[in-house]
Amino acid sequence: MSDESPGNRSTLIAAAIIFAGLLIGGYFLPDVINYVALFSPWLAIGVGVLFVLAVFLVFWLRGRYQRRHGR
Structure with missing residues (x-):
């Protein structure tokens, strides 16, 4: 690098x-x-579905943050 x-x-x-976070969550x-x-x-x-949805939510929020800050 x-x-x-x-x-x-x-x-x-x-x-x-x-x-x-995904590793720890997936492990437990x-x-x-x-x-x-x-x-x-x-x-x-429902817990399993919420975990999968949380993965997508994290990536959606990260993308939204990057778009707002012009990255």
């Missing part, structure tokens, strides 16, 4: 944080779903 501008650096940091998701399924299978499905 020879051309480390502040924009590149913030993009890399944001990507690393998003990736780490089966345990959370199994625990919630003890109460309601439909609620467990």
Whole structure:
């Protein structure tokens, strides 16, 4: 990485944080779903769907932020 501008650096940091969040969330998701399924299978499905939607929400918000700030 020879051309480390502040924009590149913030993009890399944001990507690393998003990736780490997805890894941690994906690691614990089966345990959370199994625990919630003890109460309601439909609620467990909802938790899984919310996790997938949250992934898209994060990327949508990141894109919106970048468009607003002209990046």
